[in-house]
Amino acid sequence: MIAKWxxxxxxxxxxxxxxxxxxxxxxxWGGAWVFLLFMVAVALGFGxxxxxxxxxxxxxxxxxxxxxxxxxxxxxxxxxxxxxxLIWFIAMGLDERFxxxxxxxxxxxxxxxxxxxxxxxxxxxxxxxxxAAAVVKVQSERGHHVISTGPYAFVxxxxxxxxxxxxxxTALLLGSWWGTAISPIFAVFFAIRIRIEERTLMTGLxxxxxxxxxxxxxxxxxxW
Numbered sequence: 001m002i003a004k005w006x007x008x009x010x011x012x013x014x015x016x017x018x019x020x021x022x023x024x025x026x027x028x029w030g031g032a033w034v035f036l037l038f039m040v041a042v043a044l045g046f047g048x049x050x051x052x053x054x055x056x057x058x059x060x061x062x063x064x065x066x067x068x069x070x071x072x073x074x075x076x077x078x079x080x081x082x083x084x085x086l087i088w089f090i091a092m093g094l095d096e097r098f099x100x101x102x103x104x105x106x107x108x109x110x111x112x113x114x115x116x117x118x119x120x121x122x123x124x125x126x127x128x129x130x131x132a133a134a135v136v137k138v139q140s141e142r143g144h145h146v147i148s149t150g151p152y153a154f155v156x157x158x159x160x161x162x163x164x165x166x167x168x169x170t171a172l173l174l175g176s177w178w179g180t181a182i183s184p185i186f187a188v189f190f191a192i193r194i195r196i197e198e199r200t201l202m203t204g205l206x207x208x209x210x211x212x213x214x215x216x217x218x219x220x221x222x223x224w
Contacts, residue, residue, distance in 0.1 A: 017032075017036060019093065020096075074197075077193055077196065092171060096175065099177075111174070114172065115170065118163070121151070122162040125159050128151065129147045129152065131144050131147065132159060155217050167186045
C-alpha cells in the first residue's frame, strides 16, 4: 500500500508540474516551485501520518474517485469538477506566460500562509474523522458513524471549509490573478457537493439528522 501511495502521490505532483510549466513555457517560475515543494511536504506528511495512525483511511482515500456505491449525482459533479480543475491550472500557467511577475510578492506570501493554515486545518479534520473519504458514500463496512468532535462541532463539512482557502492560497502563491478570479467557482462546486452528501448521509447514516439539528452550519459558522 505504501508503494502504491508513493506512486500516486508523485504521479499527481508530476501532473501538477506539467499543467503549470508547459503552459507557462518556462521553468523559471519561483511560485510554482514553492507550490510543488510545499505539496511534496504536505503529501508525504499527511500520507506518512495516515499510514502510521490510520491506514484504513489512507487506503480509502487511495481508491478511485468514481465508485459503484457512490451517488450518481456525485459522479456527474466530479465529471465536471475535474476538467475545470485542470483548466484552472492551465490558466494559471498561461497567466505566468503572458503576465509574469504581475502580482506583488506580498500577495504570494499571503497565499503561502493560506496554504499552511488550510493544510493544518485539514490535518485536524483527518485526525478527527476516520471516515473522511474522497467520495460521497456511507462506509458501512468500516463502521461509519457520525463524527461531532473537533471541527465537526462547529460545521458539518469542515473539509470543504479548509479546501476553499487552499484553492485561493494556491492561486495567490502562483502569482496568478486569473487563478484567483477563477478559484471562487470551487466554492460553488463544494456547496453543490455538500447538498449531495447531506442527502446521502441523512438517509443512510444513523444519527446524522440529529447531528444536523445540533450543528446548524454546513460550511462557515454564522453564514451557511
